[in-house]
Amino acid sequence: DTGVSQDPRHKITKRGQNVTFRCDPISEHNRLYWYRQTLGQGPEFLTYFQNEAQLEKSRLLSDRFSAERPKGSFSTLEIQRTEQGDSAMYLCASSPLGQGSHEQYFGPGTRLTVT
Amino acid sequence: AQTVTQSQPEMSVQEAETVTLSCTYDTSESDYYLFWYKQPPSRQMILVIRQEAYKQQNATENRFSVNFQKAAKSFSLKISDSQLGDAAMYFCAYPSNFGNEKLTFGTGTRLTIIP
Numbered sequence: 626d627t628g629v630s631q632d633p634r635h636k637i638t639k640r641g642q643n644v645t646f647r648c649d650p651i652s653e654h655n656r657l658y659w660y661r662q663t664l665g666q667g668p669e670f671l672t673y674f675q676n677e678a679q680l681e682k683s684r685l686l687s688d689r690f691s692a693e694r695p696k697g698s699f700s701t702l703e704i705q706r707t708e709q710g711d712s713a714m715y716l717c718a719s720s721p722l723g724q725g726s727h728e729q730y731f732g733p734g735t736r737l738t739v740t
Numbered sequence: 741a742q743t744v745t746q747s748q749p750e751m752s753v754q755e756a757e758t759v760t761l762s763c764t765y766d767t768s769e770s771d772y773y774l775f776w777y778k779q780p781p782s783r784q785m786i787l788v789i790r791q792e793a794y795k796q797q798n799a800t801e802n803r804f805s806v807n808f809q810k811a812a813k814s815f816s817l818k819i820s821d822s823q824l825g826d827a828a829m830y831f832c833a834y835p836s837n838f839g840n841e842k843l844t845f846g847t848g849t850r851l852t853i854i855p
Contacts, residue, residue, distance in 0.1 A: 628784070658842060667744075667831050667845030668785075681840050716785070720841070728775075729843060731785040 629732035631717050637738045638707055645703045646735045650719030657700050658729060659692060661685065662714040671715075674700060675722065707739045742767050744834050746846035753822045754854045760807075761817045761849045763832030769793075773835055774808070774815045775843070780828040788830070791815060819851075827853045 630649045638644050650657050655676050660668035671690070673681045676697035686692075689707075694700040704711055714736050718729040743766045753759035765774065776788040791799045791808050798806050803823075807816045819826055829848045835841040 656841070660843075665847070667833075667848050668843070670842040670844070673840045673842055675840075681842065727841065728787045728790070729841075731777075733784050 629717055629719055629730050631715075631732040631735050633735055634733060635736045635738075637740065640707060640709060640739055642707055643703065643705045644707055644737065645701055646715055646717075646737075648700045648702070648717030648719075648732060650699070650717070651730055652698075653721065654719035654730070655697070655722035656720045656727075656729075657694055658718045658720075659700070659702050660716040660718065662716055662734070663712075668716050671702075704737075707737075709739045712737055712739045742834055742836070742844045744832050744844050744846040746832055746849050748849045749847070750850045750852070752852040752854055753819075755822055755824060757822055758818060758820045759822055759851065761819075761830050761832075761851070763815045763817070763846055765813050765815060765832070765834050767813070767834065769837050772837055774806075775833040775835070776804070776806070776815075776817045777831045777833055777845075778826075778828045779831065779848075780825075785831070789817065822853050824853050824855065827851060 632647045657674040659671040662668040672692050674694040689705045692702045714734045716734045717732045720727040720729045745764045772793045774791045778788045779785040789801045803820045805818045831848045832846040833843040
């Protein structure tokens with residue numbers, strides 16, 4: 626296992642379509658995060674899983690967004706009825722569970738373009 | 741709410757010289773961590789250096805060091821002997837203390853290395 630992977634790397638979709646992204650974290654990591662990064666900005670937190678439980682969702686995550694992490698392994702992020710404002714880089718990160726603050730390992734991201 | 745401010749959108753430095761990137765943050769916590777992450781063009785974000793607030797000694801990782809001023813809530817990154825591979829976006833980040841450790845990022849500083 627060489628790190629966090631995300632699929633696809635790029636996605637172009639038309640407004641109103643649904644899209645789904647996948648993240649495979651580092652295998653022994655209990656924590657999984659989704660962030661969104663728009664051009665010229667730092668990543669913004671979207672949601673967080675500890676094992677299979679989704680423990681927090683940002684206000685940025687409207688009801689068109691849903692995320693899952695079945696069996697506490699890979700995670701999917703689905704956006705329904707995409708809008709042009711959803712165009713961004715979607716980053717996944719994972720980290721181990723334990724005392725102290727741990728480094729989050731980031732994937733390469735999925736760049737979404739909504740036309 | 742936690743905020744992280746990076747006031748330098750872009751910086752440039754001659755190869756082999758030293759550059760300092762600034763970051764200020766706002767928190768009511770007394771014990772926390774601070775991170776600097778590097779995001780090279782079209783590559784994954786990686787951790788550069790971590791500082792624990794209760795440690796008075798500034799963190800150092802090879803050519804990278806921080807100047808942590810807790811009272812001023814300032815956390816600057818110094819890169820010594822700059823190399824071409826240091827060219828990237830640099831983000832200052834603050835993890836939440838409330839169990840999930842979600843990261844709040846600054847807007848980033850784009851560092852250019854001049855050969």
